[in-house]
Amino acid sequence: MNNIRATLATVGRIAAPYFRSEDKWAGRGLLAAVILIELSLVAIDVLVNQWYSRFYNYLQDRNWDGFVWEVGVFIVLASASVALSVYQLYLNQWLQIRWRNWLTRHYLGEWLDSATHYRMQLKGDAADNPDQRITEDVKTFVEQTLTLGIGLLSAIVTLFSFVIILWGLSNAAPLHISGVDLAIPGYLVWGALVYAIFGTALTHWIGSPLVNLNFEQQRYEADFRFNLVRVRENSEQIALLDGERAERERLLHRFGFVVGNWYAIMSRTKRLTAFTTSYAQAAVIFPFILTAPAYFAGKIQLGGMVQTASAFGSVQKALSFFVSAYRSLAEWRAVVARLDGFEMSIASATQRPTQGEAIAIAPAAGSREIGLDQLLVKLPNGMPLVTAVDFTIGASERVLVTGPSGSGKSTLFRAIAGIWPFGNGTIAIPGQARLMMLPQRPYFPVGPLRDAIVYPAGRDVFKPGQIRDALVAVGLPKLAVRLEEDGHWNRMLSLGEQQRLGLARALLHKPDYLFLDEATASLDEPSEAQLYRLLREELPSTTIVSIGHRSTLEAFHTRNVALVRDGDLHVLKGVSEPASSEAR
Numbered sequence: 001m002n003n004i005r006a007t008l009a010t011v012g013r014i015a016a017p018y019f020r021s022e023d024k025w026a027g028r029g030l031l032a033a034v035i036l037i038e039l040s041l042v043a044i045d046v047l048v049n050q051w052y053s054r055f056y057n058y059l060q061d062r063n064w065d066g067f068v069w070e071v072g073v074f075i076v077l078a079s080a081s082v083a084l085s086v087y088q089l090y091l092n093q094w095l096q097i098r099w100r101n102w103l104t105r106h107y108l109g110e111w112l113d114s115a116t117h118y119r120m121q122l123k124g125d126a127a128d129n130p131d132q133r134i135t136e137d138v139k140t141f142v143e144q145t146l147t148l149g150i151g152l153l154s155a156i157v158t159l160f161s162f163v164i165i166l167w168g169l170s171n172a173a174p175l176h177i178s179g180v181d182l183a184i185p186g187y188l189v190w191g192a193l194v195y196a197i198f199g200t201a202l203t204h205w206i207g208s209p210l211v212n213l214n215f216e217q218q219r220y221e222a223d224f225r226f227n228l229v230r231v232r233e234n235s236e237q238i239a240l241l242d243g244e245r246a247e248r249e250r251l252l253h254r255f256g257f258v259v260g261n262w263y264a265i266m267s268r269t270k271r272l273t274a275f276t277t278s279y280a281q282a283a284v285i286f287p288f289i290l291t292a293p294a295y296f297a298g299k300i301q302l303g304g305m306v307q308t309a310s311a312f313g314s315v316q317k318a319l320s321f322f323v324s325a326y327r328s329l330a331e332w333r334a335v336v337a338r339l340d341g342f343e344m345s346i347a348s349a350t351q352r353p354t355q356g357e358a359i360a361i362a363p364a365a366g367s368r369e370i371g372l373d374q375l376l377v378k379l380p381n382g383m384p385l386v387t388a389v390d391f392t393i394g395a396s397e398r399v400l401v402t403g404p405s406g407s408g409k410s411t412l413f414r415a416i417a418g419i420w421p422f423g424n425g426t427i428a429i430p431g432q433a434r435l436m437m438l439p440q441r442p443y444f445p446v447g448p449l450r451d452a453i454v455y456p457a458g459r460d461v462f463k464p465g466q467i468r469d470a471l472v473a474v475g476l477p478k479l480a481v482r483l484e485e486d487g488h489w490n491r492m493l494s495l496g497e498q499q500r501l502g503l504a505r506a507l508l509h510k511p512d513y514l515f516l517d518e519a520t521a522s523l524d525e526p527s528e529a530q531l532y533r534l535l536r537e538e539l540p541s542t543t544i545v546s547i548g549h550r551s552t553l554e555a556f557h558t559r560n561v562a563l564v565r566d567g568d569l570h571v572l573k574g575v576s577e578p579a580s581s582e583a584r
């Protein structure tokens, strides 16, 4: 019971924001229309139930006029039912796509906000495969919440309407056994109730493991898909390393989980289906058996018997809502749990940690220096990595950061960029300063080259002439004529070309602080030197902080600092000034 309450509370938490959003009037209007149509359909069911009694009695009495009249009544009722069902589905689908559209935008907004997606990955929270959350899970949540919600409402309203009818019919057809009338008020209602409780309890007992199994199935499928995507993205490396066999084995190993879990689902579903279909079949005959004594004793007519069977069927169906919807309910609960985990993971990644538990990024008004104060950068597991006690990077400075591999240089950059929360101390960033990080492998979105270069700016922020000039300047004149060409640039260009393209991006954006994390490491030394000269000429007031292993880089920087090992930590320290510097 507590579980059900918790699930419903979670559903409310996920569903409510849409009905309070800017699209609330459309959403509420469509929902009201769908509910209203559902109630009308129940009303038609009640009318059809009464129609059964009249129709079969006319048949029994061989009353031709009555028969023809009732056929006409049936045509009217059936036509209304068809029209309402068609529009209910149409409006329901309309509501689904509006709701899904809102929820998808909402999740994308939160997930892609201020490096939340990156921190979620770092924290390794429960939200594996966010792509699945935002695609399939949102779709299933919206569909199933509406289907099950409307189904439940319909079951409740049907139950109330038909219990009243069935109660009256019980009195009209008293239980008649061995020539004796047994006066059990509403015995047909009690019969339906016992039948449904028995069915529901057994269904739950047989089917409850399906909730977990469905949850696992979705996870295994998503893992398998994710690994296939990784193969596609790294296909060159895999081909070069002859890694196909290893990949095939790894993929088949993962697919093995999909298959294994599916067998478990099959065997559980077989048992559940055997029970639910037998249960549904028995429900057809059960009311006839209950009313047969009264019928054969001549207490009721055929019409009454058929009407009773139909009313019993409706009550039983309403009470057995849980039985028929069990599989959907199991899937739906798994989806609700996953979306809940996703929301919690987003919340935990966006949560501002309390003072002293995370690195604080403080905007330094009036200053043009980046200041690291009592900074201790840690790994996600809490192990200390890098420390900088009192360190400043002045305006227009050119600083070269060196240190052994794995000492934490890139992680220090991540902390300065504000995306690495683990650690403590303060990083002061001049107010309004624009920082740009260029890694060894710059990222280019798939699409026109022009959009890839100016990323993350919009395509119209820079004129084509400006972009062409930047490409020529970084030594990529051949690309200057391909600005509108679509492509997967990370795959199509060599690493050196990608690094040149990254620098073109920096030339266009003209950041106040440019952090180059081995951003020219794939270029030969003369080309690297040429590009550093270009940066000095084109971005004279930009502060440049480079990570690099080559000693030739020293000439383009005004200060050398290093991460020096001190026990388990690396300390950021100044080292001797470069002997001759072109950067001055």
Ligand SMILES: Nc1ncnc2c1ncn2[C@@H]1O[C@H](COP(=O)(O)OP(=O)(O)OP(=O)(O)O)[C@@H](O)[C@H]1O
Residues within 6 Å of the ligand: 122, 379, 380, 385, 403, 404, 405, 406, 407, 408, 409, 410, 411, 412
């Ligand atoms: N997301 C992460 N989770 C756990 N450990 C991490 C993570 N990112 C980095 N590390 C660890 O932090 C340490 C420092 O990594 P970092 O990339 O900052 O080193 P680096 O000095 O830039 O190395 P290199 O010169 O080889 O590029 C490494 O031991 C690395 O394994």
